[in-house]
């Protein structure tokens with residue numbers, strides 16, 4: 001995840017995996033006590049089918065991994081062939097379950113398995129359509145993985161890749177023309193040429209949704225959350241967070257204006273994404289030095305310290321592995337170290353977008369990413385290792401339950417660990433900084449830096465699927481697919497492209513998850529859940545107490561707490577065998593997604609920003625962007 005866009009393989013897996021719903025009926029196998037002949041017969045049926053499913057996943061993920069770590073036409077074709085074969089198996093299994101009475105079984109676990117396995121995504125399509133869809137998706141992925149752009153300073157050198165070349169320029173250049181150049185090069189090449197493939201993808205996913213009796217593919221995605229009210233809760237959560245985001249947005253725009261002047265950054269309106277240090281504007285911390293609240297209190301340069309101490313990529317993964325082990329959780333198996341691809345290979349094209357993989361056999365789990373030694377990748381390493389730990393913890397579950405009960409949970413595990421790892425207390429303990437307790441000004445600086453990833457991400461994460469939902473539901477006419485995208489980015493996040501965009505451009509596929517058919521609300525949900533998890537684990541570890549200035553959420557480190565580790569392990573090991581509200585309640589005592597813990601974590605910064613912005617007379621909010629045609633569709637207010 002270049003920045004934090006992270007991952008995802010299991011996510012892709014979650015989309016292919018027929019997931020079901022029906023909330024509240026989840027009981028683990030052990031709770032079922034019926035011994036009737038029909039229940040025993042059903043159990044034998046699912047035992048056998050789960051084992052066959054596991055073997056199919058094993059074969060499938062090996063082929064997908066081979067393609068992702070060696071992007072060739074041959075590997076793409078081999079992957080599509082196996083996917084097509086698996087789709088047929090899934091379809092036949094779903095048909096057999098539908099023809100049986102398993103969904104009405106007296107046994108809750110059998111009902112849950114039957115419901116999960118009889119829901120089909122794209123597998124419901126006929127073989128020709130399925131193949132066409134797979135071709136559209138993998139063509140977009142191949143393009144994303146292989147795009148290169150031309151250098152700003154040497155226009156004849158057109159070999160620059162996103163990771164690391166373009167990311168490095170976006171993070172370090174302070175020349176608005178250069179930043180805009182790289183932004184436009186990327187969107188023109190990674191986005192626009194993919195319009196036809198994306199249109200094909202939309203056409204066929206609509207067809208799949210119809211075959212599955214869903215109103216739209218958006219509704220197919222939303223069913224992963226097993227809660228008919230979840231979409232409304234997302235809207236309500238976003239509204240709760242917006243006042244805090246507006247304070248950050250206003251402050252950053254003010255500081256950008258101070259640095260670049262009013263021609264580049266006017267006092268009011270949307271912020272050009274290219275000035276924010278990240279290709280999609282989903283994280284703004286790379287340009288932190290322009291916004292630091294107290295510049296006289298410099299940040300310790302963690303990257304420089306890593307370099308000084310001769311950190312290697314392996315060392316970053318070892319630190320993550322040690323953290324999980326300190327909690328009493330599993331060590332990474334030898335196959336992880338032998339079979340993962342942790343740096344960009346020189347001799348072939350790979351999909352660099354970071355991802356974590358479960359091969360459904362013999363604890364074979366791997367990571368594929370183009371890691372570099374710096375602070376951002378240090379975080380991504382932990383994010384990906386969270387997926388790996390989840391895979392290991394639910395390994396004993398039947399194949400149908402080897403996933404998270406809420407898509408947001410899988411994305412939150414590594415992030416929770418990273419919240420501890422990035423605390424001053426922990427960075428001191430591993431020798432990367434000298435002071436483990438921050439004074440008030442340094443604490444505001446530190447919280448601000450965190451907010452530039454965690455809070456700034458929220459409007460972005462929210463918009464990605466608000467947009468795709470509107471496309472899937474045909475609420476956005478195809479003639480307005482591009483301007484509608486920017487209208488939403490502007491309305492929800494107050495950001496805009498650095499140059500005028502028309503319908504001749506097509507920008508959504510410039511983001512990996514759009515190409516790869518990965519549902520994105522999971523990341524929004526994960527950003528809320530991770531603070532709920534963090535608060536629960538810190539409490540269990542005795543590292544957090546309300547109103548105790550020595551034990552705050554933002555300086556909690558659960559390293560070494562076996563109590564917290566046991567609790568996390570129990571939570572993860574259930575996989576998706578039960579409804580997410582039940583396992584969440586056992587873990588944190590809560591039954592809903594709730595931003596209260598996140599707001600508590602950041603409250604000192606929120607109070608500071610309100611006061612500072614008011615004193616400086618900083619305007620808040622923004623109007624519509626003028627970087628798209630003024631006759632674009634209406635607004636999308638939630």
Ligand SMILES: [Zn+2]
Pocket residue numbers: 006007008383384387410411
């Ligand atoms: Zn992830």
